[in-house]
Amino acid sequence: MVDKILIIFGSKSDESVYGNIVDILKGNENIHYEMRICSAHRTPEELGAILNTDAKVIIAGAGLAAHLPGVIASKTLRPVIGVPVEGNYKGLDALLSIMQMPPGVPVLSTGVNKSDVAAKLALLMLKKYDKVHIFGDENNNAVKKAIDTLDEFNVSYELNPDFKANSINIKFVSLDEEAEKRDDLIIYVPIIDEDDDKAEAALNILKNSANGLWVGLNRGENAALAAIEIMGSNNEYADKLDEYRKSRAEKVKQHDKEVNEK
Numbered sequence: 001m002v003d004k005i006l007i008i009f010g011s012k013s014d015e016s017v018y019g020n021i022v023d024i025l026k027g028n029e030n031i032h033y034e035m036r037i038c039s040a041h042r043t044p045e046e047l048g049a050i051l052n053t054d055a056k057v058i059i060a061g062a063g064l065a066a067h068l069p070g071v072i073a074s075k076t077l078r079p080v081i082g083v084p085v086e087g088n089y090k091g092l093d094a095l096l097s098i099m100q101m102p103p104g105v106p107v108l109s110t111g112v113n114k115s116d117v118a119a120k121l122a123l124l125m126l127k128k129y130d131k132v133h134i135f136g137d138e139n140n141n142a143v144k145k146a147i148d149t150l151d152e153f154n155v156s157y158e159l160n161p162d163f164k165a166n167s168i169n170i171k172f173v174s175l176d177e178e179a180e181k182r183d184d185l186i187i188y189v190p191i192i193d194e195d196d197d198k199a200e201a202a203l204n205i206l207k208n209s210a211n212g213l214w215v216g217l218n219r220g221e222n223a224a225l226a227a228i229e230i231m232g233s234n235n236e237y238a239d240k241l242d243e244y245r246k247s248r249a250e251k252v253k254q255h256d257k258e259v260n261e262k
Contacts, residue, residue, distance in 0.1 A: 003126045004032045006055035008072065010039050010062035014085050017115045018061055021083075024119035031126065040068040051075055057122045060107075061115070063087035066094035069107045077241045079125055079229040081118045081213065082107040092206050099205070099216045104248045106222035106229070108187060108213035112206065121213060124185045125230045129168050132157040132227045136172030142191050143172055146220030153228050153240055168230055170223045171212075175204040179211040185230075186212040187223045 005025060009018045018035070025033040034055065038046050040062070051058075051072065058076065060069040061083035069082030084094035091112030098109040110117045132150060134157055136143040150157050163169070169186045173179070175196075179188055190205060197217070205214070215222040225244075228237050 002030065002032045004034065004053070004055040005122050005126075006050075006053050006058045007033060007035045008038050008050060008058065008060045008068065009083075009085075010037070010066075010068045012037055014061055014063065017083060017085050017113050020115040021059060021119040021122075024116060025123075028123065031123065038068070040071045041065075044071075047071065048075070057081065057125045059083065059118045059122055061085055061118075062098075063091070063094045066097040069098050069109075070101055070105070073101065073105050073107045077229060077232070077238055077245075079226055080107050081122055082109045083115050083118050084109060084112045086112050090206060092202060095206060095209065096202060099214050101216055101219070101222060103219065103221050104225065104245065106215055106219070106226040108215065108226050109209070110213060111209035111211070114210060117211065117213075120183070121185055127166065129166075129231050130156065131167060132224070132231075133161050133164065133167045133169045134159050134172075135163075135169065136160070136189075136191075140172065140191060142189055142218040142220035144220070146170055146189070146224040149221045149224035150228070152244075153237060155224075155228055155231065155237075168227045170220075170227060172220070175201050176208070178208040179214075181211045187226060188212045188214045189220055189223045190214070190217050192217060 007021055036050050057079050059081045060072050062068040063085035064087045069080055073080040082098035084091050084098050095112055098107055101107050165184055171186055172189045172191050175190050175192055
């Protein structure tokens with residue numbers, strides 16, 4: 001059976017970006033891809049039908065507010081790669097919009113316009129993985145969240161192992177640390193202390209995210225959940241992921257009820 005990758009971009013004007021994805025994927029006989037245009041704001045009613053798919057990985061791209069990848073992630077348990085398209089601010093707005101997802105709903109962001117990275121790592125996500133490698137200080141809260149999430153799903157992991165190819169790697173990095181240029185599946189988690197959490201710090205992400213995939217600031221749990229989605233591309237973890245999402249949705253509903261009753 002041929003694996004499928006779904007590509008969704010917010011506008012046909014993004015063709016210079018998504019064209020690179022198509023060029024890379026169409027040269028691979030072992031996968032099938034589908035290319036769609038859908039706006040999270042202008043054609044939201046079309047998105048549900050598009051996502052009724054057997055694709056194992058979804059690549060979604062948008063610029064400016066760049067809500068499309070996050071909206072897609074909220075509607076699927078498949079891994080979602082987000083590609084920020086440069087518009088204003090050299091694409092910083094789109095990059096942060098895609099990266100900075102709330103806990104529990106991960107999107108794996110490339111750097112701005114890095115569609116070649118999206119295509120190559122989407123292909124790596126189709127491989128079979130049975131373990132996660134974590135590179136970071138186990139005393140750091142973001143690392144702890146990643147470990148706790150993997151434990152909750154009974155997923156095997158190694159902490160600070162020797163680097164091995166053909167593994168899902170989660171690497172915790174400081175904001176001024178540039179991502180490595182490697183042909184491996186690496187999820188980067190930028191970490192920062194509260195005292196250093198200033199708007200100017202985001203410029204380091206813009207400079208250093210040219211390689212690999214990125215989740216939001218200190219979002220170790222989202223990195224772990226994304227790894228689980230990748231490992232569960234054959235539905236191995238689908239039920240647990242669904243229960244996880246529903247439990248967090250119930251918290252929001254309960255909070256809404258409490259506020260509404262005041």
